[in-house]
Amino acid sequence: MTLTTPVATPAFVIDQRTLDADLAAVREIADQASCRLLYSPKACALSDVLGCVSRNVDGFACSSPYELELVERACGEAASLHLISPLIKAETLEVFGDRLASVIFNSLSQWRRLGEKASRGTRQGLRVNPQLSIVRDRRYDPCRRNSKLGVPVHDLAALARSDPGRLAGIDGLHFHTNCDETDFTGLLATARHIEDVIPHLLERMDWINLGGGYLFTEAHDLAGFFETVAIFRQRFGLDVFIEPGAALVRRSGTIEATVHDILAGDDLQIAVLDTTVNHMPEVFEFQFEPDILGHVAGGLHGYILAGCTCLAGDVFGEYAFDMPLEVGSRVTFLNVGAYTMSKAHRFNGVGLPSIYLRRRDGSLKLVAEDSFEEFAQLSGVAARAVA
Ligand SMILES: Cc1ncc(COP(=O)(O)O)c(C=O)c1O
Structure with a gap:
């Protein structure tokens, strides 16, 4: 990186070479683990970043119709679009239709209201709250008490036991429970916890998305990550997705x-x-x-x-x-x-x-x-x- 950059300030500068190197590194890790790599554009949605990222990922995990539209405009219609948000509107599902590869509902009530509005070609998943806190700062802990993020895993277990048919149409699960982490111990503990609480539900799924929150390029030991992916791939035969943002940019x-x-x-x-x-x-x-x-x-x-x-x-x-x-x-x-x-x-x-x-x-x-x-x-x- 040059010492000073001759630009009028304040200026935000993206260094292409660093971006290339980090994209290649995370791509390689994902390939080694045999998992699919999505990018979360909430981290940075600048046009050059999106363009570069799109050549290295399998798709984009967007949070809103604006992000979906922006990614499509910047990367073209071939970009694989995934939507995950606590707020999904029927009109978004109607406007994007088949262009949505997957939609991940935050709650059973959102899914029940909107699931049938999703296009047939769109895979439907549920966000799970594993109820296992690994972030110390409560403000950023999706597993905190009374969390708004995801279906509590114990509720899902009870539902799957009492009436598995009520989840018909859901073929994937998602969790995201960390932030800027370089140690995969918490991820592995979460995977084992989910494996214990909802094994029969996992057996019926096709895919799982492990969210973001991990700085892959700054981690010293990736064993916990590889083991996590292996649990879901080998024991349950699931396609595994990750959707980092910060790690790439x-x-x-x-x-x-x-x-x-x-x-x-x-x-x-x-x-x-x-x-x-x-x-x-x-x-x-x-x-x-x-x-x-x-x-x-x-x-x-x-x-x-x-x-x-x-x-x-x-x-x-x-x-x-x-x-x-x-x-x-x-x-x-x-x-x-x-x-x-x-x-x-x-x-x-x-x-x-x-x-x-x-x-x-x-x-x-x-x-x-x-x-x-x-x-x-x-x-x-x-x-x-x-x-
Ligand atoms: C659901 C979800 N997925 C992915 C990410 C990306 O996380 P990160 O940039 O820490 O990798 C976030 C960040 O808030 C998120 O909420």
């Missing part, structure tokens, strides 16, 4: 920012940047410190790096560098390819970063630029009449 994205002011804080200097947590909302949500190029633990020159909005908590954290920052210095956020541009917003009227692709030869392509007109249009403010 996280490392390929950087955000380039410029220091615009340096303030004296109580005990540290504060460098104010032209980016903000608006552009990386998970920094605020999760309260984590993103990686920054040139940061050295114990470096001579320490700063709080702060965003440019009025929110007091719009700060990225404490960083130190070997060289002092000054007004005009460039700051590069690393590993921000996932859940940044797809979650970014314009709070305080701060525009979104321009989007660039760093091609394989190192040259830059400007992909998209935000504008005041788009901001005004969303506020319902008409363009000025030209005199």
Whole structure:
């Protein structure tokens, strides 16, 4: 990765070579496990990313009609589209019809109301809540008490025991219970748990989708993943799908920012940047410190790096560098390819970063630029009449 990228800031830059390498690595892991690889575009749905991803995956796990439409427009009608969401509307099933390879209902009630609206060519699945929490932060735990996500596995077991015919038409199951994980112990424990609770139901299914939440390229030991896939493939003869998002795109994205002011804080200097947590909302949500190029633990020159909005908590954290920052210095956020541009917003009227692709030869392509007109249009403010 180059030290500084000659772009106007704030800018989001996708590095094609990193993207290629991570796509190839995850593809190889999926092939080795004999499972099908879908991409969750919620992580990053930029056109160049979708185009590249589509050459390496078996389809897309979309969350909404907008994502379905976007993927189809960016990747063409041959793209295999899968829909999973707590909210599926009859009109979406009608509009997409046969173009939906699968639809995964979040609840038995949604399935009962809408199952018959799905096209005959669309496979129907149910999201299962395994009721085995492996995420510590309750806000991100799909298995928390009173979770809205998926049919509790014990309810499914009871239903399958009492009246298996009531699940006729469902040929697959789905679960997604983790986030940014590099250790597959929790996945394997979940697989064994499901295997114990609903063995007879699994025997009647054709496929299972293990969701996303695992950073395959950053994992040191994939044995737990291979064993999980083997349980479902070998014991139950299921086709296994995974639908990662972050694992494919996280490392390929950087955000380039410029220091615009340096303030004296109580005990540290504060460098104010032209980016903000608006552009990386998970920094605020999760309260984590993103990686920054040139940061050295114990470096001579320490700063709080702060965003440019009025929110007091719009700060990225404490960083130190070997060289002092000054007004005009460039700051590069690393590993921000996932859940940044797809979650970014314009709070305080701060525009979104321009989007660039760093091609394989190192040259830059400007992909998209935000504008005041788009901001005004969303506020319902008409363009000025030209005199
Ligand atoms: C149902 C489902 N599948 C897949 C993903 C992708 O997860 P990740 O980007 O962590 O791999 C998510 C993320 O929230 C999800 O909710």
